[in-house]
Amino acid sequence: MVRIGIAGIGYIAEEYIKLIVKQRITGCSLCAVSSRNLQHMETVRKKYGLEQTALFTDYQEMLDSGCIDAVLICTPHFFHIAMAEAALAAGVHVLIEKPAGVFTEEGERIVQSVKSHPELTAGVLYCRRTSKAYRRVQSMVASRDLGKIKRASWLLTNLYRTPAYYNAQEWKGTWKGEGGGLLLTQASHQLDVLVWLLGMPEELQAFCSYGVERQIEVENEAVIQMWYPGGATVQFIASARECPGTNRLEISGSRGQIILENDRHMIWRRLEQDEREYAESSREVYGTVPYTERTLEFDGAENTVQQAAIVNNFIRAVQGKEQILCPAEEALQSLQMINGAYLSSWRGEKIRFPIDATEYRKEWERHCG
Missing domain, CATH: 3.30.360.10 (Dihydrodipicolinate Reductase; domain 2)
Known part of the structure; x- marks a missing residue:
């Protein structure tokens, strides 16, 4: 069972939470959520009955907590690359909501980070x-x-x-x-x-x-x-x-x-x-x-079918059962x-x-x- 954390608690993050709760995303447990908005995290946790899910207002603390194996990054675009780099540096597998980032210049950094951590899986949520x-x-x-x-x-x-x-x-x-x-x-x-x-x-x-x-x-x-x-x-x-x-x-x-x-x-x-x-x-x-x-x-x-499929692929890739469908280096193209x-x-x-x-x-x- 892969222990998942989610960074960000906006609309798209809640879509993935629904898919996990409904068991359309399998092989994982939602162990942590990170956002600067503690009140909203508490509301979402109560809404979906996630009493065992830890809440963090500091993303780095979530990465360092030891309670997650992988993170889904669902924050605004400008944060994607730096947050992915931090995850890899902390030994955490990472799946980035599209796009990979804003600038090709930054995207090249994540490719280098992936090469430096071949034991980790890094992909982008291009679910099509x-x-x-x-x-x-x-x-x-x-x-x-x-x-x-x-x-x-x-x-x-x-x-x-x-x-x-x-x-x-x-x-x-x-x-x-x-x-x-x-x-x-x-x-x-x-x-x-x-x-x-x-x-x-x-x-x-x-x-x-x-x-x-x-x-x-x-x-x-x-x-x-x-x-x-x-x-x-x-x-x-x-x-x-x-x-x-x-x-x-x-x-x-x-x-x-x-x-x-x-x-x-x-x-x-x-x-x-x-x-x-x-x-x-x-x-x-x-x-x-x-x-x-x-x-x-x-x-x-349907969008939700494809969203569930791309996250399921990521989880199986983390487990060593499949190749990831959209590796970070391909998303850079x-x-x-x-x-x-x-x-x-x-x-x-x-x-x-x-x-x-x-x-x-x-x-x-x-x-x-």
């Missing part, structure tokens, strides 16, 4: 990696069922947020509170999936719109054009002000196409011949490659992509990876600090 649909797509891309990837597009406009969402906590919707907006907070799940599926682009250009129809500082709309090694291109469009919005991922390769709607409904069009071979041999002016079409349906798309998108938007130009992490931080402080 547990999705049955995305795992099927990842398998198809990796096995080259789609052939050579030509193009992908993701229309992600169902991340709707009202002003009440931003007003619920004073740090939300601000650069100094969140470190970013739509890309860093809501859409970072999908950007992580994109990197997991296709890897990092060579270049990108981003166009961000800030505070559209909302009284916020950060972006709530973004368009990103990416260029990949080998000639593939990707377009990512996201919005937090459309309702009901769309969630549609398309990936096209030389052997076929996948269209995935709402993380559940997949159309798989499989070409009978590689498109490049067909194009070179066909004499038809308006010829098309013959293909077969299948429709697949996936369950398990999507953070670098997000930093690159902001940098491109501010400068109005295409940027190339890897970005200069120190230069990005200076640019962030100039625009947002």
